[in-house]
Amino acid sequence: MRAIQLFETGGPEVLTEVDVPTPEAGAGEVRVKAEAIGIGRPDVLVRKGVYKWMPPLPTIPGSELVGIVDQIGAGAPADLKGRRVLVSARELAIRGGCYVEYICVPATAVYVLPESIAAIDAASLPNLQLVNAMWTSNGDRPVQAMLVTGVSGGVGATMTAFARMKGVRVIGSTSTPEKAEIARAQGVSCVLQGPALSWPDQVMQATQGRGVDLAFDQLGGDALIGALRSLAPMGMAVSFNVVTGMPSEDVFKEMRALLGRSLALRVFSMHTFDEDASVRRALMHQAIEQMASGQVQAPPAQVLSLSQIQQAHALLDAGASRGKLVIQL
Helix, strand or coil, X not given: CEEEEECCCXXXXXXXXXXXXXXXXXXXXEEEEEEEEEECHHHHHHXXXXXCCCCCCCECXXXXXXXXXXEEXXXXXXXXXXXXXXXXXXXXXXXXXXXXXXXXXXXXXCEECXXXXXXXXXXXXXXXXXXXXXXXXXXXXXXXXXXXXXXXXXXXXXXXXXXXXXXCEEEEECCCHHHHHHHHHCCCCEXXXXXXXXXXXXXXXXXXXXXXXXXXXXXXXXXXXXXXXXXXXXXXXXXXXXXXXXXXXXXXXXXXXXXXXXXXXXXXXXXXXXXXXXXXXXXXXXXXXXXXCCCCCCCCEEEECHHHHHHHHHHHHCCCCCEEEEEEC
16 A cells, blocks of 8 residues: 655655555454545654654654545454544554555544545544634633634634634634635634734724734744734633744743733643543544534645645645645545
């Protein structure tokens, strides 16, 4: 079978297509024939060799795969045969392994999908699981408006769809006019223009001087500072990635300067739930129900082939991806 393997870390060119034996399901396992493979930021961190939970090399990257169970190992439930399932590396011993045509995993690790969720859409479910988890970090506080940086990407677009379900207004940042149009079409009410430190003035104007209750930032750098300054009183910023690097400003100093607003900052990772399978899996089942019922629609996918894996990573490196990047098989 075809697979994508890393023998060394680096740029997209280190992603190598290889021919490896098709695996056989062992005891308690199922084999899944891939239909769609999601491409995300954790894959990029693995490729660059900077992931905190880095698997040993050589390795097959890939954090999410959707496909059909085509083989049942001894002791695994027979009724899984022929079912469409999601494989998330969050359920596996090593974060990776999904850039393949076939994968064998513990039967207890898969998520059975309803027929109403198409394979390409299901590749966005791990993003929706993440969004649900980050949303709960705010407790039960009411939210009128929120800021999402990189709003036209896979997570950002999923967050926008989630916000529509919650009746929350989304203000977002994008890097190009083309992405701004995509964001508006997906329901973003105000697309921020210019450098990140100019965003707070635009946010305040868009919210009649109140600010946003929540800000979800995946960019870091000045974007996190701009997000903090855009918060309403008692607002919270959630930092879940630092794509552009660490902020150059003293974050605590910024928060003290805004003392009158009593702001909060949470640094978030799904790895918080690595040892809590019940919570982690409940969050995914919630995401599946939201998508299956039509409460949250998967964002439009940018679909490529397995042979275009280097191109997919180049798009992520350049910040040029639109929606969820998905490899279709």
